[in-house]
Each structure stands twice: as C-alpha cells, then as structure tokens.
Amino acid sequence: MKKLLFIFTFSFASLVLFAQDSLYVKSENINYYDEAINRSDEYIRQRCVLDIYYPKCIKKFSTIVWFHGGGLTEGEKFIPEQLKNKVYCIIAVNYRLNPKVKCPAYIEDAAAAVAWVFKNIENYGGTTNQIFISGHSAGGYLAAMIGLDKEWLGRYNIDANRIAAIIPLSGQMITHFTIRRERGIPDTQPLIDKFAPVYYVRKDAPPMILITGDREMEMLGRYEENAYLMRMMKVMGHNKTELYELGGYGHNMTDPAFPILINCLEEIRKTKKSNVRND
Numbered sequence: 001m002k003k004l005l006f007i008f009t010f011s012f013a014s015l016v017l018f019a020q021d022s023l024y025v026k027s028e029n030i031n032y033y034d035e036a037i038n039r040s041d042e043y044i045r046q047r048c049v050l051d052i053y054y055p056k057c058i059k060k061f062s063t064i065v066w067f068h069g070g071g072l073t074e075g076e077k078f079i080p081e082q083l084k085n086k087v088y089c090i091i092a093v094n095y096r097l098n099p100k101v102k103c104p105a106y107i108e109d110a111a112a113a114v115a116w117v118f119k120n121i122e123n124y125g126g127t128t129n130q131i132f133i134s135g136h137s138a139g140g141y142l143a144a145m146i147g148l149d150k151e152w153l154g155r156y157n158i159d160a161n162r163i164a165a166i167i168p169l170s171g172q173m174i175t176h177f178t179i180r181r182e183r184g185i186p187d188t189q190p191l192i193d194k195f196a197p198v199y200y201v202r203k204d205a206p207p208m209i210l211i212t213g214d215r216e217m218e219m220l221g222r223y224e225e226n227a228y229l230m231r232m233m234k235v236m237g238h239n240k241t242e243l244y245e246l247g248g249y250g251h252n253m254t255d256p257a258f259p260i261l262i263n264c265l266e267e268i269r270k271t272k273k274s275n276v277r278n279d
Contacts, residue, residue, distance in 0.1 A: 140171020
C-alpha cells in the first residue's frame with residue numbers, strides 16, 4: 001500500500017510541476033548588444049547573451065535580473081530553480097570573463113543587459129517599474145556596481161534609480177579581487193576606488209538588500225564589506241538598506257538566501273503598488 005501511495009504522490013507531483021512549467025515560457029541566448037556591436041566582436045556575439053523565463057498569462061509582472069558568480073573569471077548563466085514558478089520573470093545573464101577581457105568590460109556588459117531589460121521587458125508583458133537586479137558573488141558585485149554608480153546605465157539614458165531594488169548575495173563591495181589582480185594587487189590588500197560599489201554610497205539609491213553568509217565562514221571579509229556599505233548608506237541618509245547575515249552558512253549561501261530575496265521583493269512590490277494607489 002505504501003508503494004502505491006508513493007507512486008500516486010509522485011505522479012501527482014509530476015503533473016503539478018508539468019502544469020506549472022507549462023505556464024512559463026523560456027527563450028534562450030538572446031543577444032543584448034545591438035547587431036553592429038555583435039558583428040564587430042565575435043566574443044561579444046557568443047558570450048553576451050541572456051535567457052528569459054517569464055509567465056505566459058500575467059501582465060506587468062516583476063522581473064529579477066540574475067548575474068551568475070565565478071570571480072569574473074568563470075561561470076555560466078542559469079535560471080535559479082528556487083525562483084521558478086513564482087509569477088516573476090527571471091533573466092539570466094552571461095557576461096565576458098577574465099582573462100579574455102579586463103575591467104571594465106564585465107560592468108559594461110552588466111549595464112548593457114539591464115538596459116536591454118528596460119527597453120524590452122514590456123514586449124514580454126512585464127513592466128519597467130518592477131525590475132530588480134541580483135546575483136551571487138561576482139554577480140552580486142556587478143548588480144551593486146551598476147545600481148550604485150549611475151554612469152553605467154546612464155550611457156543608455158536610463159536612470160539607475162528606476163531599478164526597483166538591488167539585492168546582491170555575498171557580493172564584493174570594495175574593488176573586486178579579480179580587478180585588483182589585474183593591477184598586481186593581492187587579494188588581501190583592500191582597495192576602494194571607482195570600481196568599488198561602496199565608493200558610490202548615496203541617499204537617493206534604490207532599496208538595497210544585502211545578504212551574506214556567516215562572517216566567520218565567508219570569504220575575504222565579505223560580510224564586513226557589506227556591513228560597511230550598509231553603515232555608510234545609512235550615514236548618507238539612505239534608510240532602505242538592509243543587511244542579512246546567514247549564520248552557519250559560508251560563501252555558497254544561495255539556498256537560504258533566496259527566500260529572503262523573495263520576501264523582500266514582495267514587500268517592495270507592495271510598497272510600490274501602495275504608492276501608486278495613493279498617487
């Protein structure tokens with residue numbers, strides 16, 4: 001009897017998952033630079049692509065732009081399983097990697113991808129008022145850089161303040177260690193310059209949700225960098241910065257971080273909807 005029950009339960013669960021998947025569309029390997037740039041650089045044409053996963057029957061959905069990790073030297077775009085079937089659109093981005101390119105190519109690509117989202121998401125049913133940017137590790141660094149330094153999206157005539165929220169997971173907030181290596185600076189020597197998110201603390205930035213692993217288990221002082229950014233944002237008068245430290249988890253802390261990301265996203269969505277009604 002237990003075996004039959006298991007088979008029925010498994011089959012029912014499979015049907016539910018199939019039904020959920022059928023409500024979403026996934027398009028892969030969309031170039032986010034324009035055709036002239038793609039023709040001029042084969043590496044950009046091959047590497048600078050994104051995947052979009054979005055709900056079929058929902059209009060004005062929220063979008064999460066997700067940048068993969070890998071130290072700016074490796075990694076591939078992917079749609080996080082924990083974010084699927086949540087009525088959001090998820091956009092996974094590939095960007096150029098060291099050693100084929102050097103800084104600021106990674107940041108340029110991240111900005112170009114987000115600019116593509118702002119210019120195209122309404123064609124898929126989304127809204128530009130609900131674009132969240134996130135990522136893990138190096139991806140979190142890129143999300144923070146283009147969200148805080150307004151230059152990068154400004155090149156596309158997009159105000160970075162239009163981002164609904166910046167939600168980096170274990171992102172580096174000083175100058176990234178790969179960028180320091182490019183200059184011959186060791187990992188253990190901290191640097192804050194124009195390629196450090198914390199260099200651009202400002203009162204008018206979008207909401208920031210900073211999530212890291214346990215300070216005793218994280219890499220390269222990652223918690224402390226995020227704590228410093230939070231503190232300086234508050235000193236500047238930004239009252240929408242939050243920091244979550246996941247006790248007992250190291251750098252690969254995405255599983256417990258995703259529920260926090262979703263909860264914060266929902267709270268921000270409710271606030272924005274309430275503000276629209278009040279207006």
